[in-house]
Amino acid sequence: MASAEPYPSPPPSPVPSRVDPILRNVLRYTVSAKEYKTLHDYLITRSPPAVRKRAPPPARVNAIARVSDDDNVAAIRASLRVFIVSQTGLQIWDQLIARIFARGNPPKKKPKTSVFRSPNLRLSLSLSLILLLHRLLFRFLTRLRSNLAIKDADPFRRRNPRIARALTSRLAPAAGASLAGFALGVYPADQLRLTIAIYFATRAAEYAYNLFENEGWFRNKPWWWGSWMMMPLATGQLLHAFVFDRDCFPKAYGDFILSYTPNYLQRRPAAYPPSLPWPEPNTIVDSLATMSQLNWPPFISPMLFPNNPSPLPSALTSISPITSPAHPSIPHLSCALLHPSNPSCSKTFLTYVLTAFPPLAKFFTLVFTLFSLPRYKFYLSSPFKEVNMLAKRVLRMTLFITMAIGTSWGSICFFANTFPRHFLPTQRWFLGGFLGGLWGFLERKGGRSNFLYSVRMSIDSTWKVGKKRGWWSGIKGGDLGVFVMGLMVINMIYEKDARAVQGGMVRKGLGFLREDCFVDRTIGMSEEKSNREKGHAE
Numbered sequence: 001m002a003s004a005e006p007y008p009s010p011p012p013s014p015v016p017s018r019v020d021p022i023l024r025n026v027l028r029y030t031v032s033a034k035e036y037k038t039l040h041d042y043l044i045t046r047s048p049p050a051v052r053k054r055a056p057p058p059a060r061v062n063a064i065a066r067v068s069d070d071d072n073v074a075a076i077r078a079s080l081r082v083f084i085v086s087q088t089g090l091q092i093w094d095q096l097i098a099r100i101f102a103r104g105n106p107p108k109k110k111p112k113t114s115v116f117r118s119p120n121l122r123l124s125l126s127l128s129l130i131l132l133l134h135r136l137l138f139r140f141l142t143r144l145r146s147n148l149a150i151k152d153a154d155p156f157r158r159r160n161p162r163i164a165r166a167l168t169s170r171l172a173p174a175a176g177a178s179l180a181g182f183a184l185g186v187y188p189a190d191q192l193r194l195t196i197a198i199y200f201a202t203r204a205a206e207y208a209y210n211l212f213e214n215e216g217w218f219r220n221k222p223w224w225w226g227s228w229m230m231m232p233l234a235t236g237q238l239l240h241a242f243v244f245d246r247d248c249f250p251k252a253y254g255d256f257i258l259s260y261t262p263n264y265l266q267r268r269p270a271a272y273p274p275s276l277p278w279p280e281p282n283t284i285v286d287s288l289a290t291m292s293q294l295n296w297p298p299f300i301s302p303m304l305f306p307n308n309p310s311p312l313p314s315a316l317t318s319i320s321p322i323t324s325p326a327h328p329s330i331p332h333l334s335c336a337l338l339h340p341s342n343p344s345c346s347k348t349f350l351t352y353v354l355t356a357f358p359p360l361a362k363f364f365t366l367v368f369t370l371f372s373l374p375r376y377k378f379y380l381s382s383p384f385k386e387v388n389m390l391a392k393r394v395l396r397m398t399l400f401i402t403m404a405i406g407t408s409w410g411s412i413c414f415f416a417n418t419f420p421r422h423f424l425p426t427q428r429w430f431l432g433g434f435l436g437g438l439w440g441f442l443e444r445k446g447g448r449s450n451f452l453y454s455v456r457m458s459i460d461s462t463w464k465v466g467k468k469r470g471w472w473s474g475i476k477g478g479d480l481g482v483f484v485m486g487l488m489v490i491n492m493i494y495e496k497d498a499r500a501v502q503g504g505m506v507r508k509g510l511g512f513l514r515e516d517c518f519v520d521r522t523i524g525m526s527e528e529k530s531n532r533e534k535g536h537a538e
Contacts, residue, residue, distance in 0.1 A: 029077050032070075074515065075135040083128035090120040119188065126186035131513060133180035138514045141173040174495040177514065178488035185480050194463075197479040198456050200486030206452060207493045211500040227451045228444040232437030234451070234458035239408050239433030241461045243289045244426070246282070248464035250457050257405060258282075260360055263352040264338045264409040266322050279318050284337065287319045288412070291334055292429065295421045299336040301328035332416040338409065345413035352406045361398045368394055393446065400442045408436035498522050 031039065037058040116122075147153060148168050157164040166172060187193055212218065218225070241249045242257070258265065258281045265285075268278040279287070290313075291297065300311040302324050312320060312333075319337055326340035339348040368390055372379070379386045411432030419428065440451060466472045475481075494501050494510045498521040501507050508518045 028073050029080060032074065032077065071139055071515070072136070075132055075139075078135070078512075079128040079132035082131050083124045086127050087120060087124040090124065094120070119190075122187045123192075126184050129183035129186060130180050133183055134177045134513045135515050137180055138173050138177035141167070141176045145169075145172055171492045171495055174491035174514075175488050178484055178491050181484040181487045182480055184483055185477065189477075189479065193483075194460065194479050195456075197482040197486070198459050200490065201482050202452055202456050202459070202486075204486040204489035204493075206448075207490055207500050207502070210502060211493050211497055214497055214500055224441070224444070226444045227448040228440035230455050231440035231451050232434040234454040235404065235408070235437035236430040236433035237458045237462055238454070239436070240426075240429045241465055243285055243292075243429050245461075245465045245468060246285070248461050248468060250461065253457055260356050260401075260405060261352075261409060262355050263348055266337075266340065272321075276321065277318075278321050283318055284322075287316050287337060288334060290315050291337075292426045295425045296416055297333050297421075299323070299326065299330050299333040301326065301330075301336075303328045332413070334416050335413050338412065345410065345417065348413070349406055349410040352409070353402055356406065357398060357402050360402055361394060364394045364397050364401075368397070396442050397447070397450075400439050400447070403439040403442075404436040406436075407439065408432050411435050 040058050145168050148157065148164060153164075157168075184193060184196065238249065238253070242254055246254065261281075265281045272278060294313060294315070297313060300308055302308070302311050305311065312323065316333075322340055323333065323336045326336035327343045329343045330336045330340070335343075335345060339345070342348050342351070372386075372390060375386070409432075411428070415424075415428045415432065424431070437454075440447060443450065467474060490501065491510065491513075494507070498507055501510065504520045504522075507520045507522060511521060512518050
């Protein structure tokens, strides 16, 4: 015998013959029937009696909000939620950033803009439109594909064989729905849109590689093959852009490099008179670029030649406070600028490694510890194993970054002592960054995300450098085309083999785009595969 409910709900009231259309639409586009039932059950069990009496039962809500096509309503409902959540999140983020950077500084007044010109509003609107159009197009093309496959569509297939093959392809809904990506054009064309386009393009290339690997294309690849091989090319281009085109270089990336270069960039000494000028780190880097354009001039020590009126070229007089007291046995001006008190380039490199390693280790320990917080259950079940894995990851990453930065700076001295002055005077910066990127071999097993991040920064920098120097001109809306093509490739790969799309949250997001709910399709695939293997074994 079933026990009586502690809080019995009132009997469903009859539905009025005429319901307010505003109320009906609000109910239809706010919550689904299943969501309202869950919310209603929550109200019944935990809310005060007054609230329980006012809450209409699910049957009455379903009768009021009758929906002829629930899929379209669900798509509109999801897009509205994306708009509200993204707009709220962006507003909160702006407030946090303003408060963090306003500490001790007077608040900056932002220029007033129209509501419809607000970047946050347009970004939220573009995201919600992408979701809505993607769901509508995917459902329409799926139904069209099913209708063209039936016998009644034989005349159309005979008259239009190519169109019929394209529309009945398994990948047609995934490819066609990706055209919804053009809704990103609602957001103004700026750096964020370019970053999104590059991100989706590189992700598409990564998943395509995973698909080919799953299909056995790289079955006999050598043991050293991996994503780390992209790192030397990326760091070579980035170092060259950092020296010659810093306006086309990611600022955060450059600040990180400068902050962890203690030996090669000479800071103002504490006892140096504040009234005298001292070159800033960016000035030092600009002077190195000028040296390479002047074919790496030799160092003329003022100590050995005090009567020389111009020991420095006229374009390099700003570094005189560093090079004037430099050791007289240093033969190259670049070495006198980078390590003026130590004539040995190898000792300077070794000193840099020993000096930069501890602060970088602290930095990556903090970062990886924060990223490992969601895995706290594994730390509780097997703490020694997890801590050991964390320590190895920190040490590998610290050694990789330390040696990469040190090698890039140390290559300046190496090339100055090895190459003739006129041999590759500016291109050797790319070679130095290339040598520094080879240390990515240490992180070849778990550093793909870091390598791809550097590749994305390099692609962004290369595009800007090319536009600045006139190598190519941008196409209006070209970033939208790249974004749509990247989304299309990702959708098609997800349709063909969901396992090639790495990351459970990414797979769930793609499922959410096409109304598969927030579910990871590979979970069912793995269970089906294991059951099939058990059946073959039996």
